[in-house]
Amino acid sequence: MNFSPAGTAPTPDDLLIFLAVARTGRFTTAAQSLGLNHTTVSRRIAALEKALDGRLLARAVGGWELTELGYRARTAAEGVETAVTLLRGSEADAQQLSGVVRMSATDGFSAYIAAPAVAALQRQHPLLRVEIVTVTRRALQHRSGLDIEIVVGEPQVHRAESILLGHYNLGMYASRHYLQSHGTPTTIAELTEHPLVYFVDSMLQVDDLDAPRRLVPQMRESLSSTNVFVHVEGTRAGAGVGFLPCFMADQHADLVRLLPQEFQERLAYWMVVRSESLRLPAVAALVAALRAQMESNAAALLGHGRSSQVD
Secondary structure, X not given: OOOOOOOOOOOHHHHHHHHHHHHHOOHHHHHHHHOOOHHHHHHHHHHHHHHHOOOOXXXXXXXXXXXXXHHHHHHHHHHHHHHHHHHHOOHHHHOOOXXXXXXXXXXXXXXXXXXXXXXXXXXXXXXXXXEEEEXXXXXXXXXXXXXXXXXXXXXXXXXXXXXXXXXXXXXXXEEHHHHHHHOOOOOHHHHOOOOEEEOOHHHOOOHHHOHHHHHOOOOOEEEEOOOHHHHHHHHHOOOOEEEEEHHHHOOOOOEEEEOOOOOOEEEEEEEEEOHHHHOOHHHHHHHHHHHHHHHHOHHHHOOOOOOOOOO
16 A cells, blocks of 8 residues: 555545554554554554644543544545456445354354345345444443444444344253253252353353342252353253253253243343434445345244244
């Protein structure tokens, strides 16, 4: 890339470098993706800020977040990227969404909702890239480098939009082999005699996910993990009774839902996104794809996918 001296009008090259930093939230990651060194990226961002007479980035936990001027500069940089795509390709290529959308979501949502939604979107827009960070936490107040956050429970955020995506149910499950060996509980009292497979209590950051400790505090912990896929596989392996999302547990014929009338905890998936990000075509398209995927899977999310009777 060729660079203009600092203090001149913004250059397309500088805007594209800034776009990489805006998408990743980190200078080092952006430098690696561009084939530059960290010092060059830092110097070009400083030159761009001098040309625009304002700060584009503000330090946040784990990286950098955009200022108001930064969001306007990002929109301009997206335009430069689109123009470069048009020059390098055909007119049909220019209609394609491109670039990177970065989102965070829980493990289950990422696998069963986000992944198929992204795949369907990329069949129409193969140049679009989506990065998913899997994490179960409250919505961030400083969402450095993230375009979209998916969280459980209604978020309390500032300078961002909260969008209700839909609901899902959790229930108590055990493997058929486990029930054959330990008996099938038919009451809550009998259920409390079995060990629980669930989140690590001391590391749980989402209050809405604390239902087992509220509903059946007598259950002793067996296998605990911060990853819901460990809950599912641990329950299938016979580690105990798992409190699992129905849309994940019902994928497995060897799991039986227990006491569904007593345990059908309903939680909500919320999306957090800045208004400025929603105006970006790629982000808006992914938001629409996620909402469509939630709607098409509404029954499975609520646990209406199959019977859970013991054979």
